[in-house]
Amino acid sequence: MLTKYQSLCYKVFGRRAAKSSQIEYIKRSLEKAFMEVRPEAYISFAWMNGIMGAIAGVILILIYPLLSTIGISLPPKILAILIPSPLLLAAMAYFITLMIPETRANSRKKDIENKLPYALNFIAALSTAGITPALIFKALGEQKVYGEVSKEAAWIYRDIAIFSIDIITALRNAVRRTPSIRFQEFLQGAITTITSGGNLKNYFLAKAEEYMRENRRLQKEFLDTLGVLAESYVTVVVAGPLFLIIILSIMTLIGGGGGGSLMILYLIAFVMLPVSHLGFALAISSMAPEV
16 A cells, blocks of 8 residues: 555656566565565655655755855865765665665564464464365464464465465465565475375474474573673673772772763763663564564
8 A cells, every 4th residue: 555655656757667677676575575565666666765865965955055144154074975965865765765675574584483483383283173274374364473474374365265376376476475484495395295295284293393493492592692691791781880980989089180080980870881781682682582
């Protein structure tokens, strides 16, 4: 669904964007990102954002001489930044827009691979009850607790139920559009099992056990890493700054003045400590696997 701004971009650049050499790349990126936008519409959107960035740069250049008339004086060296700003802002806006689908695809990949072991347990449980693969993917698509895996399963069932595509072709389409390598391997294995006449139930059970073993291994590795991070945290964020504060306080008392030492204490207390805590929190959050 396009916004009004995106619709305007498509009306202006749609025909030219359809002939762009990037059309296939953008199409794959949008599919992996689960963004329901036509590739030519998104390319038009990126082009328009580039033009808007260039216009913003031109406005900055035009504003510069007007500032002196209202008593605001800026150093002449700033012109070295303002003159190329239309080109820089245009390129920045264009490439950031093109990077959005890849960024979302990477986010989806992480979510799929985190939740895949648990989703496979759900698939294996349904397969033991004799439910057909199409209905298994339908049921999985309705379980929102599995996040992006549910969306992938819903797409597979949509291809089967709405577009009357056979299960093998639907799985091949899912292999092509999913951003997760592990999910691709699982689906490719299911395709091979079906085409070779193998037992799909046994395949689902084996994959569920394999992925849960792998998940337990990753959880153990994360706990070991967390132990190392905890020791580093105590040394770098707790003991180190405390030692510096004590040494600087003693130096300030002995030296008598200590203006520079006092400034360092302020930097440690109000800059170094908060940044260190935030850095460790972000590092642990990015490394933590799905529980």
